[in-house]
Amino acid sequence: MTVSGASVTPDVLDGLSLPERVALLRSRMAAVPSRGETASVRIESSDPDPVRSDPIRSDFGEAEPIRAVRQRAVLPVPSALIDVLPHGGLVRGTVASVSGAGSLLIGLVAAVTGAGGHVAVIGQPRFGILAAVEMGAQLSKLALIPDPGPDPVEVAAILLDGVDLVVLGLGGMSVSPTRARAVVARARSKGSTLLVTDGHWDGAELRLDASVHGYDGLGTGLELGRGRLRGVRLSVCARGKAMRPRTVRLDLRSENGRIEWHAEEREQNPLSIAVST
Template structure:
């Protein structure tokens, strides 16, 4: 057997040969076998300027309190959550692009505080929306990509994810399959406010949101999307203030 690599000094003495062998065995045992589930990585604090803001109730289930620049996020379910992410990012001064998502309501985004002058919309990106998204990652803080039900090959997702990292943009993918997303969000409608039997108007929507990522286990929270006199607001479902309850229809 050839010579083992030198280990750093431990105090004043080098490790013995037996200790070095034991250390190597422990390192080899820690390597996951093929097919074994990946270990959960402990999240590292990210500076505030490396985060895109999100609605407050969602921020509390994300380990960093926002979407990390350079990451890919998969969103499914109720479109309200996607609109809230767009509104939060542009209200904070960010620029965004929406590609191939015809059902996203810009009126609702504006009522949530979105700055529409910072939003570029490409409703019909042609046969290759992924390529359009890859180009727009250069110069945008947030790119929302509607996949139209397609599954993107892993080799392609890795290349686009690498571009998002290098440009410091957040790519949000919806309506399709994208393996390797760092964060997955799913929002389901769990109730409404303002409706009476046979009549009434919709004034609030309650969402159940599940967040899961590579660096954190699944977390679920409930939040209300409520219309006040001047705008649409996000509130914690379990901490709603009755004085801020909706008083007009929600344009979602």
């Protein structure tokens, strides 16, 4: 078994009690240096099932399950989106795509810069800076390149060298599979994330699509369309190569001068309540 580069051979574990084995493995894992905002722990095993629920005894003598789940270093996202993403954030070293309502893209940028990460936005002359600030973005961590010239993909590839998140507006263009693979390899080697929008990118690991399904504050009846916009209701669908589509409904509400993200509360099914009681 290999724990993030630190190997523990079976002969080392021979002769140790179960609590001693657990303590040894924990000490080896604690000694592994972390990289980025989140620690990346990789456990490789010959077990064909990567998720195990075999109970073991902890140091306190209580049975607890071990779940050897592959984790990957990620960039932060708005908290309401964590559960819909397979790794709880934008995976470093990958390419993802975003389409639909612009609030989603702005929220992703705000989350990364708000946590101290650096972001470059390419080919998005109408990027909502004010909305990003209201969502918590730090402008000192944000670089805007509204007009990257005839080859925005090359500009993005260069910026992957030193920026945590690169947002690339394709302007309706389609990137060839050969070139896409080259940029993906670069992102992987640098540990940066590329987020493409307004075009087609073959082989994106994650695809996010946002659509507006309501507003708050625009009045009803004869007053419909009048008033101050207080909130937007979004539906975000996440699709990926190794995941089933997941959809979450979100409320973006203005609270104390800041736009906050909230997962929409769903009413519990009365039948399930009756069954549970």
